[in-house]
Amino acid sequence: MNQEKAMSVAIKIEEAAMTAIAIYFLSKYSLGLPIWIWVLLFFSPDISMLGYLVNTGVGAYAYNLFHHRAIALVLLTIGLLMHIDMLTSIGLLLFAHSSFDRMLGYGLKFQDDFKHTTSGWIGK
Numbered sequence: 001m002n003q004e005k006a007m008s009v010a011i012k013i014e015e016a017a018m019t020a021i022a023i024y025f026l027s028k029y030s031l032g033l034p035i036w037i038w039v040l041l042f043f044s045p046d047i048s049m050l051g052y053l054v055n056t057g058v059g060a061y062a063y064n065l066f067h068h069r070a071i072a073l074v075l076l077t078i079g080l081l082m083h084i085d086m087l088t089s090i091g092l093l094l095f096a097h098s099s100f101d102r103m104l105g106y107g108l109k110f111q112d113d114f115k116h117t118t119s120g121w122i123g124k
Contacts, residue, residue, distance in 0.1 A: 022096035
């Protein structure tokens with residue numbers, strides 16, 4: 001296995017671990033909602049891709065806003081510090097979803113093309 005492929009596998013394992021840990025903690029802040037609702041909510045950040053109907057700049061901005069782990073961690077931290085379970089859950093959900101996407105090779109988007117991400121080109 002070449003070095004680039006080994007690094008790609010290591011990153012995917014790391015992202016899978018972060019996804020699993022976030023989902024574990026999300027189960028502790030489930031707000032009493034059934035699992036099937038959480039499955040739907042898990043994929044809800046992808047609604048941000050509708051920004052691409054306007055243009056690639058708006059699409060990239062909207063997608064990155066809902067897939068940036070720093071934003072997820074800020075929401076999570078505020079939720080924990082202020083004891084707001086809803087905000088804690090939203091932060092955990094965004095973090096888990098973003099890590100899941102990165103595990104699949106979808107990074108934050110550049111404004112020139114939907115397929116151009118911080119993880120490389122999708123499909124190449």
